[in-house]
Amino acid sequence: xxxxxxxxxxxxxxxxxxxxxxxxxxxxxxxxxxxxxxxxxxxxxxxxxxxxxxxxxxxxxxxxxxxxxxxxxxxxxxxxxxxxxxxxxxxxxxxxxxxxxxxxxxxxxxxxxxxxxxxxxxxxxxxxxxxxxxxxxxxxxxxxxxxxxxxxxxxxxxxxxxxxx
Numbered sequence: 001x002x003x004x005x006x007x008x009x010x011x012x013x014x015x016x017x018x019x020x021x022x023x024x025x026x027x028x029x030x031x032x033x034x035x036x037x038x039x040x041x042x043x044x045x046x047x048x049x050x051x052x053x054x055x056x057x058x059x060x061x062x063x064x065x066x067x068x069x070x071x072x073x074x075x076x077x078x079x080x081x082x083x084x085x086x087x088x089x090x091x092x093x094x095x096x097x098x099x100x101x102x103x104x105x106x107x108x109x110x111x112x113x114x115x116x117x118x119x120x121x122x123x124x125x126x127x128x129x130x131x132x133x134x135x136x137x138x139x140x141x142x143x144x145x146x147x148x149x150x151x152x153x154x155x156x157x158x159x160x161x162x163x164x165x
């Protein structure tokens with residue numbers, strides 16, 4: 001049992017490295033936004049994209065943002081539990097490239113948003129896409145990585161099911 005765990009460990013490091021790169025990119029961009037923008041500031045980049053400074057005390061699409069504050073710690077614990085589960089899954093499935101890529105993206109993104117919740121009490125969002133007066137909820141690098149990871153997980157599962165037929 002210990003031998004199989006050791007043989008899986010070297011395969012784990014590249015995925016943890018990818019998660020770390022995502023985490024660093026996420027935190028770096030957020031530090032820039034916090035340093036150069038006040039809450040609500042916006043810079044028009046194109047006719048459909050702004051850089052803004054927004055705070056999200058809830059989850060995706062500001063879910064529970066209006067709650068009394070308990071959601072900060074609830075989403076922090078959920079993120080940490082997800083990180084532990086993902087590391088365990090990466091350790092046991094490191095050889096499955098698309099699956100592990102997806103998990104590493106989700107891990108880096110989840111930890112990026114957990115850090116925000118712990119440090120600030122909210123997640124820093126800054127990517128604002130809009131069209132004809134409609135604005136998609138602002139998001140960040142961590143959210144993007146989580147989304148890419150989720151799409152890759154779905155694609156990986158569809159491939160797995162197709163191969164099983």
